Amino acid sequence: MPQLNPGPWLMILIFAWTVLLVVIPPKILAHTYPNEPTAQNNKAPESQPWNLPWS
Structure with missing residues (x-):
């Protein structure tokens, strides 16, 4: 099952967090x-x- 290989997804995750924490703020x-x-x-x-008036 190729989706269990963390190799490409780990780099995508690191790149996405780098963009979120460095570029956007x-x-x-x-x-x-x-x-x-x-x-x-x-x-x-x-x-x-x-x-x-009533007081």
Whole structure:
């Protein structure tokens, strides 16, 4: 059964993992987002008490 011979498949596995771990991460990390998040105010908004007509 030729599919049990690990010779060619081991090299394919090593090459695939090499591509995944060496080539692809820098491409993903170099991606820039069009809308960078900005810092928001840390000041809490001023709230007004509710005027309830039945109270």
